[in-house]
Amino acid sequence: METESCSIETLIKADDPDLVRRSAKPEGTIVDVNGIKIGGKEVVIMAGPCAVESEKQLSETAKSVRAGGASMLRGGAFKPRTSPYSFQGLGNEGLEMLQRARKETGLSVVTEVMDTRQVEMVARYADMLQIGSRNMQNFPLLKEAGLSSKPIMLKRGMMATIDEYLHAAEYLLSQGNTQVILCERGIRTFESSTRYTLDLNAIPVLKQRTHLPVIVDPSHGTGVRSLVPTMAKASIAAGADGLLMEVHYRPEEALCDGSQSLYPEEFGMMMEDLRKVAEAVGRSLHTL
Numbered sequence: 001m002e003t004e005s006c007s008i009e010t011l012i013k014a015d016d017p018d019l020v021r022r023s024a025k026p027e028g029t030i031v032d033v034n035g036i037k038i039g040g041k042e043v044v045i046m047a048g049p050c051a052v053e054s055e056k057q058l059s060e061t062a063k064s065v066r067a068g069g070a071s072m073l074r075g076g077a078f079k080p081r082t083s084p085y086s087f088q089g090l091g092n093e094g095l096e097m098l099q100r101a102r103k104e105t106g107l108s109v110v111t112e113v114m115d116t117r118q119v120e121m122v123a124r125y126a127d128m129l130q131i132g133s134r135n136m137q138n139f140p141l142l143k144e145a146g147l148s149s150k151p152i153m154l155k156r157g158m159m160a161t162i163d164e165y166l167h168a169a170e171y172l173l174s175q176g177n178t179q180v181i182l183c184e185r186g187i188r189t190f191e192s193s194t195r196y197t198l199d200l201n202a203i204p205v206l207k208q209r210t211h212l213p214v215i216v217d218p219s220h221g222t223g224v225r226s227l228v229p230t231m232a233k234a235s236i237a238a239g240a241d242g243l244l245m246e247v248h249y250r251p252e253e254a255l256c257d258g259s260q261s262l263y264p265e266e267f268g269m270m271m272e273d274l275r276k277v278a279e280a281v282g283r284s285l286h287t288l
């Protein structure tokens with residue numbers, strides 16, 4: 001019978017980059033965000049709106065995800081939008097709102113940095129920096145963020161292979177930042193019934209080939225609200241160390257990604273199921 005360790009052998013690649021390869025740290029990396037440990041036994045839930053839109057929107061949404069059991073708040077102040085005419089985010093004002101929501105709820109904040117010139121500023125407000133799918137191979141940004149003392153969540157490029165992804169992560173580690181989390185968020189395929197194709201294979205592949213924690217974003221991975229809870233469960237079953245999910249207190253009014261954002265009640269219900277799945281695979285959800 002093929003054992004787990006046999007299949008691990010087959011995935012280890014001799015030319016995987018030196019710092020991220022599993023053999024560089026066989027016991028695995030645990031990323032610590034204000035005492036929240038990502039990459040250990042507990043599964044960490046990060047939730048919030050796609051974009052920070054207003055004081056009320058952020059505060060209401062943050063309180064609801066906190067009540068539902070999330071440990072971290074997500075929300076972009078700087079948004080990478082396909083059209084230059086779409087809402088681009090509130091910028092620095094959005095960072096201030098995130099800081100207030102953080103104080104109000106006790107949730108740690110993860111927010112996107114898109115530009116080398118923003119790294120210092122965003123790092124002052126964020127507990128964890130997010131590098132988005134579109135910037136996975138923005139090498140100057142990777143180098144600059146790699147110098148930051150804040151943990152970094154690096155999302156997989158929507159058209160990036162795992163090899164390219166590992167090399168992008170290597171940029172961060174090569175600058176001295178060892179607190180790096182990988183996030184599978186769906187890739188482009190021929191399939192058009194969902195926004196992207198959530199690559200669940202990437203979870204065990206990344207876990208076997210690297211020592212970095214792996215989380216999943218089923219919101220962008222599906223682009224469809226009704227599919228998010230199912231794929232969130234599947235992600236935990238497949239070994240994800242955490243989930244990044246979009247929740248909005250009024251999704252129909254969202255300026256960005258409303259159709260993939262969960263209603264707060266749906267989020268709460270899903271969390272009950274996630275707790276059971278985590279338990280079934282020998283894990284538990286992190287609670288604040």
Ligand code: PEP
Nearest residue numbers: 076132133134155185220
């Ligand atoms: C996001 O999480 O806010 C986001 C823009 O996602 P991605 O970079 O995966 O498209």
Ligand code: MN
Nearest residue numbers: 050246256257
């Ligand atoms: Mn979004």
